[in-house]
Amino acid sequence: xxxxxxxxxxxxxxxxxxxxxxxxxxxxxxxxxxxxxxxxxxxxxxxxxxxxxxxxxxxxxxxxxxxxxxxxxxxxxxxxxxxxxxxxxxxxxxxxxxxxxxxxxxxxxxxxxxxxxxxxxxxxxxxxxxxxxxxxxxxxxxxxxxxxxxxxxxxxxxxxxxxxxxxxxxxxxxxxxxxxxxxxxxxxxxxxxxxxxxxxxxxxxx
Numbered sequence: 001x002x003x004x005x006x007x008x009x010x011x012x013x014x015x016x017x018x019x020x021x022x023x024x025x026x027x028x029x030x031x032x033x034x035x036x037x038x039x040x041x042x043x044x045x046x047x048x049x050x051x052x053x054x055x056x057x058x059x060x061x062x063x064x065x066x067x068x069x070x071x072x073x074x075x076x077x078x079x080x081x082x083x084x085x086x087x088x089x090x091x092x093x094x095x096x097x098x099x100x101x102x103x104x105x106x107x108x109x110x111x112x113x114x115x116x117x118x119x120x121x122x123x124x125x126x127x128x129x130x131x132x133x134x135x136x137x138x139x140x141x142x143x144x145x146x147x148x149x150x151x152x153x154x155x156x157x158x159x160x161x162x163x164x165x166x167x168x169x170x171x172x173x174x175x176x177x178x179x180x181x182x183x184x185x186x187x188x189x190x191x192x193x194x195x196x197x198x199x200x201x202x203x204x205x206x
Contacts, residue, residue, distance in 0.1 A: 017055075018054070018055035018058050018059050019055075019059070019065075021051050021052055021055040022052060022055045022056060022059060022065075022067060022068055022071070024052075025052045025071075027071065027074060029052075030052060030056070030071045030074070030075070031074060031075060031078060033046055033047065033050055033052065033053060033075075034046065034075050034078055034079065035047060036079065037206070039178065039181060039203070039206045040180075040181050041181055041184075041185060041188075041201055042178055042181040042184055042201045042202065042203050042206070043200060043201065043202045043203070044178070044202075044203050044204075044205065044206035045075055045076070045079050045202070045203070045204050045205070046072075046075060046204055046205040046206075047205070047206070048177055048205040048206055053205050054205075055068070056068040056071050056072050057072070057176055057177050057204070057205055060072055060106045060109065060110060060176065061106045061176060062102075064102075064103075064104050064106065064109060069106070069109045069110055069113050070113050072110045072113070072176070072204055073110050073111070073112070073113025073114040073116065073117070074113070074114070074117070075204065076110060076111070076113075076114040076174075076204060077113075077114040077115075077116075077117035077119060079202075080114065080119050080122055081117075081119070085170045085198075085200075086121045086122060086123075086170065087122045087123070087170050087171065087172035087200070088122075088123050088124075088125050088165065088166060088169050088170070088171050088172070089111060089122055089123065089124050089125065089171075089172045089173075089174060090125050090126070090128055090129055090171060090172070090173050090174070090187070090191075091105060091107035091108045091111050091124075091126060091173075091174055091175075092107055092129070092173065092174065092175040092183060092184065092187060093105065093126075093129050093130055093131045093154075094131060095131040095133065096131075106176055107174060107175060107176050108126055110176065110204065111124060111126075111174065122172075125165060125166075127157055128156060128157060128162045128165065128166070128191075129154050129155075129156065129157070129173075129187055129190065129191070130154065130155050130156070130157050131153055131154060132152070132153060132154060132155045133152075133153055151186060152186070153183075153186055154186055154187050154190040155190065156190060156191070156194070159194075162191075162194055163194045163195075166191065166194045166196045167194055167195050167196065168195070168196065168197050169196050169197055170196065170197050170198045170200070171191060171196045171198065171199045171200070172199075172200045172201075172202055173187050173188060173191070173199065173200070173201055173202070174202045174203070174204070175202075175203050175204070176203070176204050176205065177203060177204065177205045177206070178203035178205075178206055179206070181201065181203070184201040184202075184203065185201065187201075188201060
């Protein structure tokens with residue numbers, strides 16, 4: 001039945017390469033791509049070089065694609081279930097302009113999908129960090145420009161509330177994809193004055 005539905009909808013709305021790539025991968029096959037690593041100061045979970053990972057990242061980021069979001073959420077949940085620290089998890093926020101343009105934050109969507117897997121020992125905090133200015137997309141910049149593009153790009157929405165929430169706690173800041181880690185490092189620098197016990201930087205793909 002699914003085959004006939006795909007054929008019908010593909011005739012009406014021809015799928016792009018990312019859609020076709022993701023359609024071929026099973027949940028188990030995507031989870032097999034999980035490969036914990038380190039890139040400078042950033043923990044990474046998936047290789048962006050894999051075509052299915054690139055497809056999932058693109059579809060989640062630019063189209064809020066439900067299956068892509070769920071696949072990435074499954075990998076994140078798998079990783080968080082393996083760590084021995086209880087985190088307060090902060091997604092990288094979008095600027096107001098980009099949030100209006102897209103209507104969603106793909107990292108928040110992925111985090112929401114991960115928490116459907118009953119991650120009871122971790123907590124989310126989506127309203128701590130704010131993006132104070134609209135920066136150029138990191139993917140359009142050279143490495144040197146990426147490092148300076150996001151300097152002072154973040155602030156804290158409510159300092160006293162954030163300090164009460166995060167002081168002495170283990171914090172995890174998460175983004176969907178990273179190359180230099182500049183965005184995550186800028187967010188970390190913003191949170192350091194709140195004196196959390198630790199700040200871990202994590203990117204789904206690298």
